[in-house]
Amino acid sequence: MKRVIVVALIASIIMSLTACGAADNTSVPDMSSTNTVSVGDSVVDISASDNSESKTQDIDYKALVNKLHPLPDGWEDSLETVMVKNSLGDDVEVEKKAYDAYLKLKEDLEKENVHVDLDSARRSIADQQRIMDDFTKEYGADYALKTVATPGYSEHHTGLALDLYLNIDGEDVYLNEDMVQYPEIWAKIHEKLPEYGFILRYLEDKEYITGYGYEPWHLRYIDDVDAAKEITSKGLTFEEYLGAVNTTDVTVDLGTSELYTEDELKEAAVQVKCKFASFDGCMLQSLRYAGDECNTEENIKWLNSLDEGAEYTKVAEFLMDFHTPKENSGAFDADKDMKDYQWWLAQDSEGSWQVVSFGY
Numbered sequence: 001m002k003r004v005i006v007v008a009l010i011a012s013i014i015m016s017l018t019a020c021g022a023a024d025n026t027s028v029p030d031m032s033s034t035n036t037v038s039v040g041d042s043v044v045d046i047s048a049s050d051n052s053e054s055k056t057q058d059i060d061y062k063a064l065v066n067k068l069h070p071l072p073d074g075w076e077d078s079l080e081t082v083m084v085k086n087s088l089g090d091d092v093e094v095e096k097k098a099y100d101a102y103l104k105l106k107e108d109l110e111k112e113n114v115h116v117d118l119d120s121a122r123r124s125i126a127d128q129q130r131i132m133d134d135f136t137k138e139y140g141a142d143y144a145l146k147t148v149a150t151p152g153y154s155e156h157h158t159g160l161a162l163d164l165y166l167n168i169d170g171e172d173v174y175l176n177e178d179m180v181q182y183p184e185i186w187a188k189i190h191e192k193l194p195e196y197g198f199i200l201r202y203l204e205d206k207e208y209i210t211g212y213g214y215e216p217w218h219l220r221y222i223d224d225v226d227a228a229k230e231i232t233s234k235g236l237t238f239e240e241y242l243g244a245v246n247t248t249d250v251t252v253d254l255g256t257s258e259l260y261t262e263d264e265l266k267e268a269a270v271q272v273k274c275k276f277a278s279f280d281g282c283m284l285q286s287l288r289y290a291g292d293e294c295n296t297e298e299n300i301k302w303l304n305s306l307d308e309g310a311e312y313t314k315v316a317e318f319l320m321d322f323h324t325p326k327e328n329s330g331a332f333d334a335d336k337d338m339k340d341y342q343w344w345l346a347q348d349s350e351g352s353w354q355v356v357s358f359g360y
C-alpha cells in the first residue's frame with residue numbers, strides 16, 4: 001500500500017516539478033487533528049458532536065503561509081473542516097467557510113457550463129512530514145529536500161487553499177499538463193473568484209515573489225470580497241497585498257540561444273525565480289541568460305560533481321541583479337546592490353531543469 005502511495009506521489013511531484021521546485025499538489029487527506037464534519041452521502045461523519053467545544057478561536061483568513069512564512073501556531077487546533085469526496089473518489093478536506101464559498105462559486109460556474117471539482121485542499125503538517133520521511137528513506141535527504149515542500153510551509157496546511165480540476169464534456173481533466181491546455185476555461189473561473197472571496201494565488205511571472213510557478217488551479221480563500229476584488233483587479237500577489245515583500249519592476253532577458261528553445265529558457269528562468277523567492281527580503285531587479293558559451297564540458301562535469309547520482313548533459317548560466325534587505329538579515333550585507341549574481345542550472349536527458357548552484 002505504501003509503495004503505491006509513493007509511486008502516485010512521485011508522478012504528481014514530477015508533474016509539479018516542471019512548474020516549480022517543491023511539490024505543492026500532492027494529496028494525502030488526513031482526518032486526525034482538526035474538527036472535521038463530513039459532507040456527502042458516502043462519507044462517515046467522524047466528529048460533528050464535539051465540533052464547537054474543541055474549537056478554541058477563529059482562524060485568520062488572511063494569514064500568509066509560503067516558503068518563508070510557516071503555518072501560524074495553534075492553527076490546527078482552531079481549524080474547522082469538512083471532508084468531501086470528489087468525482088475521482090478521493091477524500092478532500094476543506095476549511096468549512098471556504099467550502100461553502102466554493103459551492104457557491106461552483107454553482108455560479110455551472111450556469112456558464114464550466115464544471116470544476118476539488119482535487120486537493122487541506123494537508124496537515126503531519127501528512128507533509130510523512131511525505132518528506134518517505135522520500136528521505138527512499139531517495140536520500142538531498143533529493144527529498146529539493147522535491148518535497150517543507151512541512152509547515154505549505155499553504156495547503158491552512159485548509160483555505162483549493163486545487164481545482166476540470167470536467168470537460170463529461171471527462172475529468174486533472175493532470176497539470178492537461179489542465180493548462182484550457183486557458184479560456186480558467187479565465188472564466190478566475191473572473192468569478194473575487195465575488196466569492198477567493199484569489200488566484202500563484203500568478204504568471206510572479207514566481208520570484210510567490211516561490212511557485214503559475215498554477216491556474218490553486219485558489220486561496222481570504223473571506224473578504226472587497227480585498228479579493230482589489231487583489232485581482234490590481235494583478236497583485238497575496239504577498240504584495242499584505243506588504244510582505246519589497247518589489248520593483250523586473251526585467252528578464254532570455255537573450256538568444258542555439259542550444260535551447262525559448263520555452264526551455266523561460267522554464268529555466270522560472271526555476272531561478274522560484275528559488276529566489278526564498279531570499280528573504282531581497283528585491284529582484286533583473287535576470288538574464290548568460291549565453292550558450294556557458295555550456296562547456298568542464299561546467300557539465302562540475303555540476304555533475306555537485307549532485308550525487310546526477311547525469312546532466314547540458315548546463316545554463318543566468319546572471320541576476322538584486323537588492324539586499326535594508327536590515328542585516330545574516331545571509332547578505334544590508335541594503336546592497338548585488339550585481340551579476342550567478343545561477344547555474346543543468347538538464348538531464350529528460351530535459352527538466354535543476355538549479356544546481358548559485359552564488360559568486
Ligand SMILES: [Zn+2]
Nearest residue numbers: 024025163218
Ligand atoms: Zn495547490
